Amino acid sequence: xxxxxxxxxxxxxxxxxxxxxxxxxxxxxxxxxxxxxxxxxxxxxxxxxxxxxxxxxxxxxxxxxxxxxxxxxxxxxxxxxxxxxxxxxxxxxxxxxxxxxxxxxxxxxxxxxxxxxxxxxxxxxxxxxxxxxxxxxxxxxxxxxxxxxxxxxxxxxxxxxxxxxxxxxxxxxxxxxxxxxxxxxxxxxxxxxxxxxxxxxxxxxxxxxxxxxxxxxxxxxxxxxxxxxxxxxxxxxxxxxxxxxxxxxxxxxxxxxxxxxxxxxxxxxxxxxxxxxxxxxxxxxxxxxxxxxxxxxxxxxxxxxxxxxxxxxxxxxxxxxxxxxxxxxxxxxxxxxxxxxxxxxxxxxxxxxxxxxxxxxxxxxxxxxxxxxxxxxxxxxxxxxxxxxxxxxxxxxxxxxxxxxxxxxxxxxxxxxxxxxxxxxxxxxxxxxxxxxxxxxxxxxxxxxxxxxxxxxxxxxxxxxxxxxxxxxxxxxxxxxxxxxxxxxxxxxxxxxxx
Ligand code: BES
Ligand code: MN
Ligand code: ZN
Numbered sequence: 001x002x003x004x005x006x007x008x009x010x011x012x013x014x015x016x017x018x019x020x021x022x023x024x025x026x027x028x029x030x031x032x033x034x035x036x037x038x039x040x041x042x043x044x045x046x047x048x049x050x051x052x053x054x055x056x057x058x059x060x061x062x063x064x065x066x067x068x069x070x071x072x073x074x075x076x077x078x079x080x081x082x083x084x085x086x087x088x089x090x091x092x093x094x095x096x097x098x099x100x101x102x103x104x105x106x107x108x109x110x111x112x113x114x115x116x117x118x119x120x121x122x123x124x125x126x127x128x129x130x131x132x133x134x135x136x137x138x139x140x141x142x143x144x145x146x147x148x149x150x151x152x153x154x155x156x157x158x159x160x161x162x163x164x165x166x167x168x169x170x171x172x173x174x175x176x177x178x179x180x181x182x183x184x185x186x187x188x189x190x191x192x193x194x195x196x197x198x199x200x201x202x203x204x205x206x207x208x209x210x211x212x213x214x215x216x217x218x219x220x221x222x223x224x225x226x227x228x229x230x231x232x233x234x235x236x237x238x239x240x241x242x243x244x245x246x247x248x249x250x251x252x253x254x255x256x257x258x259x260x261x262x263x264x265x266x267x268x269x270x271x272x273x274x275x276x277x278x279x280x281x282x283x284x285x286x287x288x289x290x291x292x293x294x295x296x297x298x299x300x301x302x303x304x305x306x307x308x309x310x311x312x313x314x315x316x317x318x319x320x321x322x323x324x325x326x327x328x329x330x331x332x333x334x335x336x337x338x339x340x341x342x343x344x345x346x347x348x349x350x351x352x353x354x355x356x357x358x359x360x361x362x363x364x365x366x367x368x369x370x371x372x373x374x375x376x377x378x379x380x381x382x383x384x385x386x387x388x389x390x391x392x393x394x395x396x397x398x399x400x401x402x403x404x405x406x407x408x409x410x411x412x413x414x415x416x417x418x419x420x421x422x423x424x425x426x427x428x429x430x431x432x433x434x435x436x437x438x439x440x441x442x443x444x445x446x447x448x449x450x451x452x453x454x455x456x457x458x459x460x461x462x463x464x465x466x467x468x469x470x471x472x473x474x475x476x477x478x479x480x481x482x483x484x485x486x487x488x489x490x491x492x493x494x495x496x497x498x499x
Pocket of ligand 3: 269290352376
């Protein structure tokens with residue numbers, strides 16, 4: 001789908017449908033809706049008077065124009081109460097709108113910067129949110145299905161802006177929204193991909209394609225490289241699989257001078273059977289998405305390159321399967337990470353922290369000034385927080401606050417979990433420097449506490465996205481299946497660091 005911001009009058013534009021809006025309680029529409037209403041001889045006003053259009057959130061009314069304007073249809077989208085309306089609502093409305101419009105005869109759409117009128121929201125923020133919501137809402141994963149007979153694909157969406165002065169800045173904002181949403185959709189594609197179609201080797205190849213397309217520096221560490229570096233934790237997870245592990249690094253340099261301002265480290269388990277501590281059969285297929293952290297950091301780096309902030313960022317994707325093969329790690333085995341720390345593997349299903357341990361050590365070796373890791377780490381995070389937000393753990397309040405702000409700007413909710421020293425003991429082992437699970441509850445914090453020793457004093461934030469990475473149903477910008485949570489937050493963080 002093509003998205004663009006154009007100057008013009010939405011009542012005069014050529015499209016299969018024109019989208020305008022209405023706040024709850026408004027009886028005489030103004031702005032763009034008023035202009036379209038006037039061109040339709042007051043049809044929208046009459047529908048309001050009849051009570052057929054009330055402007056409630058989620059209300060969509062399709063009105064036919066019978067040749068009174070160039071567009072054959074007008075869609076009036078309800079915005080709800082003006083006091084509750086914000087940029088997040090614009091993004092969600094745009095996603096719901098594009099889904100509503102997936103019907104015969106609609107290939108081209110004209111819309112407006114919802115929220116930039118009487119709600120008084122920032123016009124650029126609204127343009128970006130319309131772009132993001134539209135492209136996120138149009139997402140579907142159809143790769144492995146027979147093509148539909150009458151594929152209902154919208155080809156073009158134009159955001160029509162009246163004010164010539166505002167168009168340039170809104171075009172830039174719209175482009176930013178497109179880049180952010182397309183990176184999210186790339187993550188969704190990778191996470192939805194079945195594990196037989198996305199092995200560590202294939203994921204590494206996709207990362208290299210992304211690097212080539214965006215002029216990124218790239219490197220793939222093979223098993224032998226990892227052995228040389230002493231990445232015994234990551235390698236211990238790969239032991240049960242026939243698929244070779246890959247550690248992918250992509251680097252973007254947006255400022256002059258050496259050094260890395262930020263390393264993004266992602267868990268890339270292309271399938272998690274649990275290993276010898278094997279998972280139950282029910283819902284195990286969902287574990288094809290256990291590489292979402294890796295996909296998120298890789299896709300974020302592509303978007304960062306396209307938006308070009310003045311910051312140096314690297315992505316490290318720790319990729320392997322977790323399988324119960326003959327060479328697999330056994331409960332009780334002790335393995336050694338790149339920094340020399342030994343780990344007693346109590347449960348081979350707590351594999352994400354093992355691959356991240358070496359990924360974090362590698363970020364330290366590259367001297368990253370700050371580190372954010374992203375992982376579908378614990379089922380426990382769903383018990384704590386459900387599918388509404390993701391968990392944040394940190395050793396640095398300042399960096400955590402920046403990540404929280406970046407997530408909020410993406411319309412993503414986050415929640416901080418405590419990392420008090422009081423929790424240090426829960427991963428203590430009798431035979432090694434630490435163990436990979438806890439027997440004392442606090443499963444998600446145990447994941448954070450496990451990772452903490454591998455970052456030392458580098459400012460670090462850990463995102464446990466296991467509650468939100470795959471969704472049972474659509475919800476505004478969120479797609480059914482892989483959601484793409486955290487991708488836009490990571491890009492926003494790099495943009496803020498490079499501003
Ligand atoms: N990949 C899972 C976590 C997960 C569960 C993600 C459900 C998405 C949905 C992770 O590797 C795992 O298995 N964690 C274990 C840890 C436990 C053995 C300490 C868990 O949460 O049960
Ligand atoms: Mn697991
Ligand atoms: Zn896992």
